[in-house]
Amino acid sequence: MNDSYTKDRRKLTERxxxxxxxxxxxxxxxxxxxxxxxxxxxxxxxxxxxVDFLVLVRLAKLxxxxxxxxxx
Numbered sequence: 652m653n654d655s656y657t658k659d660r661r662k663l664t665e666r667x668x669x670x671x672x673x674x675x676x677x678x679x680x681x682x683x684x685x686x687x688x689x690x691x692x693x694x695x696x697x698x699x700x701x702v703d704f705l706v707l708v709r710l711a712k713l714x715x716x717x718x719x720x721x722x723x
Contacts, residue, residue, distance in 0.1 A: 659723035664698045666721050670714035671696075684713060 671681060678696075682689035686709045694700035711718045 662723040
């Protein structure tokens with residue numbers, strides 16, 4: 652993978668964590684909403700799973716962030 656993609660992906664994972672913690676919610680609390688499981692959220696935040704756009708939209712709403720917040 653190219654360096655730019657890796658940096659953008661890292662930035663996205665940082666923003667996901669920042670947004671979740673700003674609400675504040677734990678991964679377990681996010682999972683309780685039914686948007687995504689705790690293990691999948693952990694993989695997302697750890698950069699081990701790609702972010703599905705619809706999941707990102709739902710997380711943005713839950714975290715009270717505009718979708719543009721997550722743009723690198």
